[in-house]
């Protein structure tokens with residue numbers, strides 16, 4: 001167990017019924033062999049924003065074993081189902097959660113976000129079965145809790161996707177400012193790492209230097225279709241891509257934002273964005289993408 005907030009609060013969340021979903025069936029009440037679970041995020045960027053958390057204390061998803069990884073992705077699928085149910089339900093669960101968060105925020109920013117989310121909440125909220133999934137990997141990428149977790153943002157209007165979100169957040173990198181001449185970007189861009197499950201290559205449009213895309217090479221369209229061995233290979237590849245880009249950018253303290261389109265774009269499933277200086281992470285990106293402005297925090 002670590003001394004971070006997830007390790008400290010898990011027992012309390014379990015007791016208070018705050019766990020939304022896990023990779024084990026939701027009603028058998030047995031959390032012994034659970035690998036991952038989810039809760040509503042207290043810094044909501046969107047209505048229905050959930051946090052997916054590894055049960056075992058590790059800093060990065062890549063440290064999980066095959067079975068734990070499979071459990072993590074299964075818990076993600078279960079969470080997505082749970083989020084859709086809450087959004088399509090009578091909306092009381094979520095309005096109550098955000099009202100309580102607004103009135104009793106654990107820190108002021110949480111209350112501010114709760115107020116905004118409530119303001120944008122409509123009982124007849126349209127829901128789509130797609131999500132943007134994001135992880136901040138490392139301090140420079142805005143990882144604030146050093147316990148492996150991801151953010152699940154429900155897509156709130158059709159067509160929302162990671163590429164558009166990144167372009168709006170970072171802007172497109174001008175050819176002159178930071179392209180590395182030793183790398184080829186034209187079209188599909190140079191391959192950075194590959195194995196028999198997936199390939200990481202430089203995005204043709206770079207939002208920051210070293211911006212990569214990850215593509216599944218198997219007939220599987222989504223991570224949830226991979227068996228545990230292939231899933232492990234996917235995350236090994238992600239790790240390798242991070243390690244290979246670091247010397248090119250000459251930065252040993254790179255962080256990475258990992259952003260995945262879930263249930264909407266088979267094939268190219270994710271973006272890996274190197275962050276050279278400490279900055280904000282995926283929650284801020286999702287917030288800005290919603291068009292909400294929260295000022296300074």
Ligand SMILES: [Zn+2]
Nearest residue numbers: 002007057147
């Ligand atoms: Zn922990």
Ligand SMILES: [Zn+2]
Nearest residue numbers: 136144145149
């Ligand atoms: Zn986070």
